[in-house]
Amino acid sequence: MTTASKGATTSADVVVIGSGIAGMSAAVSAAQTAVEDGGGRVILIDRATKAEAGGLTKWTSAYLRIDDVYEPGESFVPDIVEFSDGRTPQWYVEELAERLPETMEWIQTLGIRFKRLPTYFINSSRKRLQPVGGGEALLKALQPEAERLGVETRYNTTAHRLVLGQDGAVTGVEVAGPDGPETVYAGAVIIASGGFEGDPDFLARELGSEEPLIPIAPGVHFNRGEGITMALDVGAARAGEWNNFHAEPVDPRCESPEPLVMVFPYGILVDQNGNRFIDEGRGTVDETYESTARAIWGLPGGIAYYITDRQLDRVEARERGILTTVKPVTAPSIEELAEALGLPIDQLRQTVEGFNEAVVAGPFDWRQPDGKSTVGLEPPKSNWALPIEDGPYLAYPIKCAIVFTFGGLDTDRNGQVLTDAGEPIGGLYAAGECTGLYHGKYPGGTSVLRGMIFGRISGAVAMKATRSRTPATTAH
Structure with a gap:
């Protein structure tokens, strides 16, 4: 008692x-x-x-x-x-x-x-x-x-x-x-x-x-x-x-509640060494955002960087998927973007070039899984694979947020x-x-x-x- x-x-x-x-x-x-x-x-x-x-x-x-x-x-x-x-x-x-x-x-x-x-x-x-x-x-x-x-x-x-x-x-x-x-x-x-x-x-x-x-x-x-x-x-x-726990990918620079970055399928994610570590397009955002956030939590430093280019403009509803109020890091070249993010310049350039070479031609449809993928790349990208070559280039840092246990x-x-x-x-x-x-x-x-x-x-x-x-x- x-x-x-x-x-x-x-x-x-x-x-x-x-x-x-x-x-x-x-x-x-x-x-x-x-x-x-x-x-x-x-x-x-x-x-x-x-x-x-x-x-x-x-x-x-x-x-x-x-x-x-x-x-x-x-x-x-x-x-x-x-x-x-x-x-x-x-x-x-x-x-x-x-x-x-x-x-x-x-x-x-x-x-x-x-x-x-x-x-x-x-x-x-x-x-x-x-x-x-x-x-x-x-x-x-x-x-x-x-x-x-x-x-x-x-x-x-x-x-x-x-x-x-x-x-x-x-x-x-x-x-x-x-x-x-x-x-x-x-x-x-x-x-x-x-x-x-x-x-x-x-x-x-x-x-x-x-x-x-x-x-x-x-x-x-x-x-x-x-x-x-x-x-x-x-x-x-x-x-x-x-x-x-319930996890979400967020911009660590933003102090607002729930500063989500849910557009990660339309580009690539790299770790602090400039390497890709996950298939960003393996499913729709609601199916993959939590496992993506947890994967980022498991990286050295617990941080990743979402990298894309002008082609993000093709995603008409992109603003609904970006809840952070902090603007992305932008640069006219991949090398300058790497420098701005503090990433290894040569490795990020190599990662982007290897990704671009692996992209398979085909129609792009941001609204649903489109099968536009990569070939011979590890990890692969299963959907929404567009070459990152049309500057200016932009990036968001992403960390894992905990919602509840x-x-x-x-x-x-x-x-x-x-x-x-x-x-x-x-x-x-x-x-x-x-x-x-x-x-x-x-x-x-x-x-x-x-x-x-x-x-x-x-x-x-x-x-x-x-x-x-x-x-x-x-x-x-």
Whole structure:
């Protein structure tokens, strides 16, 4: 049994940790359920200030992997399971598909509208839906609803440890806020505090590398893994791929959130020695950007350079694929470009000349894989191979950014946290990125979706379950 430490105490029916899409959905859902059942107290805590709160949701475009507002698409379940080579639980994805219509109806009652907007995956035809205003709009719809329902939000407050009752169920959480330490006793605790991407030591330990990763947005810094660790300390099971993460290729010179460089198939990528190291055109951008970013992370210095020439102008949608606000490095010759980038001049010239000689003639179509490739080159280029010979030449440095980690807690259909034996831990729920789901590569457009759906599920279930438990108000 974990006993509470000294300090102030209070009680609630449900405590939610984290104010991203999963946490806000859970808090609102719990409060709505309380109103339906005669009342109840919901406390939401977040380590950030009010202005900074919202986790990664605040910074994301929030693309959703669905065909229409109420329609996940026929291949939704098999596609997501296939992304993980069958390691992602099919029941979880089926639950997402089943709960989608009611959840989308729910969020629309709060004023959210959806629109099909072009993505930065400029050569992919996969459908994406987006809330108008992105992830921040979702939060701005949920926050006033939470206030209207009486959810008590405590900013600048960090959860440290779960409290257990005599029966081993969770009965509260120890937190530290502006007024010092406090124990919040509760009938249920919902962890929705993201992954551990904001803790370099935690990352190095699980990923097996100390090579730094660029945070994709300011929200990354608040996700330090305490929520996951607290649950593991009381017997929670792990799920997802703990030594992997969602990666994106970004311009390290740019300080704006998500400074993506998604046009890498239309040119070549070289390492700091001036050598190509990957087939830049092996698939559409949405299929290859993550593995490309991870390959760059594994290079000496963790950096690569995207090099192209005037022919990039033939890619009509190129501006959608370049989100960095820093202009490219330009030069009238490859030699001068190498000098500007600090790359070996002779080696870069040799790399470009060898690539140009290997390019096969044929029509170029930036919109889809065109089969315009190289021959006799290693690594090959499978599509969009154009000679780099029409200056001025330009380049973007690229590093690997971390969006979120794949490893997290194991849960059931109600969002209740499970032990290694598959048994639910009483009073403990989790939703969003702190729950382990992904393996291999990230199936784009699912993180916000699952946070919203399972946040809503766990909030309602937790509030109903707490009716059969009386939150403790004295130290155990």
